[in-house]
Amino acid sequence: MSEHRYVLLLGSGTDEEARLRHARDGLKRRGRILARSGIVHSPSVVPGDGHHYVNQALLFCSELPRTEFAPWLKELEQKLGRTPEDEPCVIDIDLVGECDAHGAPLWEDPAKLAHPLFRDLVAKVARR
Secondary structure (H helix, E strand, C coil), X not given: CCCEEEEEEEEECCCCHHHHHHHHHHHCCCCEEEEECCCEEEECXXXXXXXXXXXXXXXXXXXXXXXXXXXXXXXXXHHCCCXXXXXXXXXXXXXXXXXXXXXXXXXXXXXXXXXXXHHHHHHCCCCC
């Protein structure tokens, strides 16, 4: 089987680093973490949202193709306590891109990379 390298953004509106650790632990059931950025505590990037968030980027390797990996991430979020009515979001695991073995982007979700904070985190784990 071939391996896929994904760039992920983890976030929690609870401002608790433990939420990110639980997400990383859950991810390890389907692959391995190749690189991770530092953890950033910051106010929300959404205007008018008064919550503080904790965020981190990961470079993750899995045998699952993107068509299976993306839905699995949503299932993992639910297992970690995310619900549609979360306010603030308990855990968010966003698939923001896929890259080759050398780190060159194969695919990116520009909407997930719109804010400079997220671009900076991703730059720490993936060549851009």
